[in-house]
Amino acid sequence: MSNPSLLILAGDGIGPEVMSQVRRIIDWYGENRSLAFDVSEDLVGGAAYDVHGVPLTDETMEKAQSVDAVLLGAVGGPKYDDLDFSVKPERGLLRLRKEMDLFSNLRPAQCFDALADFSSLKRDVVAGLDIVIVRELTSGIYFGEPRGIIQEGNERVGINTQRYTESEIERVARSAFELARRRGNKVCSMEKANVMESGILWREVVQKVHDEDYADVELSHMYADAGAMQLCRWPKQFDVIVTDNLFGDLLSDAAAMLTGSLGMLPSASLGAPMANGRPKALYEPVHGSAPDIAGQGKANPIACILSFAMALRYSFDQGDEASRLENAVEAVLADGARTADLLGEEGVTPVTTAEMGDRILAALD
Ligand code: NAI
Ligand code: MG
Numbered sequence: 093m094s095n096p097s098l099l100i101l102a103g104d105g106i107g108p109e110v111m112s113q114v115r116r117i118i119d120w121y122g123e124n125r126s127l128a129f130d131v132s133e134d135l136v137g138g139a140a141y142d143v144h145g146v147p148l149t150d151e152t153m154e155k156a157q158s159v160d161a162v163l164l165g166a167v168g169g170p171k172y173d174d175l176d177f178s179v180k181p182e183r184g185l186l187r188l189r190k191e192m193d194l195f196s197n198l199r200p201a202q203c204f205d206a207l208a209d210f211s212s213l214k215r216d217v218v219a220g221l222d223i224v225i226v227r228e229l230t231s232g233i234y235f236g237e238p239r240g241i242i243q244e245g246n247e248r249v250g251i252n253t254q255r256y257t258e259s260e261i262e263r264v265a266r267s268a269f270e271l272a273r274r275r276g277n278k279v280c281s282m283e284k285a286n287v288m289e290s291g292i293l294w295r296e297v298v299q300k301v302h303d304e305d306y307a308d309v310e311l312s313h314m315y316a317d318a319g320a321m322q323l324c325r326w327p328k329q330f331d332v333i334v335t336d337n338l339f340g341d342l343l344s345d346a347a348a349m350l351t352g353s354l355g356m357l358p359s360a361s362l363g364a365p366m367a368n369g370r371p372k373a374l375y376e377p378v379h380g381s382a383p384d385i386a387g388q389g390k391a392n393p394i395a396c397i398l399s400f401a402m403a404l405r406y407s408f409d410q411g412d413e414a415s416r417l418e419n420a421v422e423a424v425l426a427d428g429a430r431t432a433d434l435l436g437e438e439g440v441t442p443v444t445t446a447e448m449g450d451r452i453l454a455a456l457d
Contacts, residue, residue, distance in 0.1 A: 096408055097159040098129045101136035101152070104172075104181060105381025106391035106445075107165025108139075113393035113449035114163065114400050117417065120456055125413060132159070136188075137167025137181035137381075147184030156188055160368070161407040163400060164188075164376040169383045189229065192372045194361035195260070196267035197229040198402070199344035199378070201327070202418075203351040206425035210352030210436060213324070218350050223330045224275070225347055226268040227340025229361060231260045232290075234337050254290045256336065261297040267362055267371075268334035269306035274411060276331030278310045282319040282339055294336065316343065323347055354379045355392030355433040358399035360406055373407045375399040385432070389444040392431035394421055397452065420455035424448070 098118070102111040115131075122128035134140075134152045141147050147167070156162050167181040177183070188194075203211065203221040211218040236253030243249075265281070272279045281298045283291035295313055302311045314322065316339040322329060323343065327350055335343060348357050357379065363372030377395030385391055398421065405414035425434075429451045432442040443451065 095128045095130045096161075098131045098403070099155050099159040099162045100131060100133045101156075101162060102133070102139070102165040103136050103167040103381065104138040104169050105166055105383050105386040106379075107137075107167065107381055109386070109389070109391050109445050110377065110393040110396040111163070111165045113445060113452075114396050116449055116453060117397060117400060117456070120453055121413065124456070127408075127410065127413060136164065136184045138169055138172045140184060141172065141175070141179055141181065146179055147181050148187050153187065153191060156192060156374075157372075160366075160370055161373045161375060161403045162188065162192075163396075163403065164374060165396060166377065166379060166381040168381045169386070188374060189361060192361075192363050192374065193230060194363045194372060194374055195228060195230040196264050196362040196371075197227040197340065197344075198271065198360040198362065198406070199225045199227060199340075199348060200358060200398075200402070201225070201344075201347040201351050202398075204356075204422050204425050206422070206428075207352050207356070207434065210434070211350055213350055217326065217328075221327055221351065223327060223347065224271060224332050225340060225344040226264065226271065226332060226334040227344055228256075228260065228264045228335070228337050229340075230337075231256055232337030254288065254336075254338070256290050256294060258293065258297050261294050262301055263364070265298045265301040265334060266305070268332050269302065269309050271406075272309045272332040273306075274405070277308070278312075278331035280312045280314055280319070280330055280333050282314050282316040282333060282335040282343065284316055284339075285313070286315055290336075298334065319343065320346065323350070348378060353392065353433045355395055355431060356398070357395050358397075358402050360399070360402045362406065370407050373403065375403045375407075389446065390432045390442070391445045392433050393445050393448055394431075397421065416456065417452075420452050423455045424451045427451070 102108040203218045208215045208219040233254040236255035283294040285291035285295045401414040401417040404410040
């Protein structure tokens with residue numbers, strides 16, 4: 093059997109810097125765990141624009157559709173700010189998400205013990221936290237029609253429409269239940285069924301999918317506003333949260349910040365299963381291209397490294413190997429290694445991007 097395939101799109105700014113550390117880790121798995129990948133690399137974002145005049149070529153798009161998983165660094169930067177909207181670096185990423193139909197966005201909020209004092213919440217509330225928010229990513233109010241700003245009598249009216257079909261709700265619900273089975277076996281679905289019809293349908297469909305195919309998973313429902321409160325009060329009550337595009341946008345950003353730095357946050361975006369049973373998948377850190385620190389060796393590679401750990405777990409069924417990598421990160425942090433974004437205490441000298449990579453590789457060994 094051939095090796096699983098990975099397409100690496102490092103992108104712009106700190107993207108290539110953090111991705112080069114991931115490359116070393118991928119190689120480590122090939123050499124030490126007989127887990128070899130067929131890795132190809134290509135351009136996205138400003139890097140692609142510089143060479144091809146577009147932020148993603150059709151050829152790269154085709155490659156992305158044919159591999160088992162795509163790993164992306166980051167796109168964008170001030171150099172491209174004045175470009176026409178149609179060729180802006182971000183359009184490359186949007187095209188990938190749209191054409192791969194990545195409807196399920198997984199945003200973990202995981203708090204490493206060594207960083208618990210970084211949180212704005214008390215150590216007790218966040219230490220050991222490990223939850224995932226599943227955000228519906230391709231429908232809902234950001235896409236619903238009608239939309240626009242129209243004239244009505246003497247004034248203008250801004251309009252957006254929240255719209256979900258049963259099949260859109262069903263597929264993201266399935267993805268949340270599948271995820272829960274690999275974790276704590278618990279799903280909390282959040283909507284506003286008390287004031288929104290789309291929320292009533294959401295709740296009904298999630299319940300039906302549960303009862304028919306996932307009765308072994310513990311399911312609860314919560315209004316999204318109450319959910320926001322519970323996330324701040326006692327986030328450890330959750331395992332997997334599934335919610336729509338708009339609520340998921342807000343709740344996942346809030347949950348992420350429970351755990352500290354942007355440089356630590358991975359994500360996955362999953363689509364429908366391919367012929368080999370694996371979901372279409374794009375893994376990327378939550379952060380952007382960080383132009384303020386790009387090229388200085390200051391970037392924290394952990395968000396990108398943990399995104400690769402998610403790929404191991406969710407695309408390649410290598411949960412144990414994913415844990416091995418997460419444990420290595422945890423050990424290195426416990427040992428006091430800090431990139432500049434993680435400096436709290438006085439008198440600590442930050443490690444560089446490559447040194448953080450060195451330490452994680454050493455911990456893997
Ligand atoms: P950003 O995430 O690039 O940076 C925000 C702040 O966090 C900066 O101070 C940066 O230095 C810091 N930071 C981010 N990642 C870090 C890391 N790994 N290690 C240490 N510090 C880190 O967001 P910003 O500044 O709003 O956007 C910069 C560019 O990135 C823009 O062109 C934006 O459009 C693009 N962007 C791209 C995203 C993507 O590729 N998915 C997501 C967000 C923004
Ligand atoms: Mg957001």
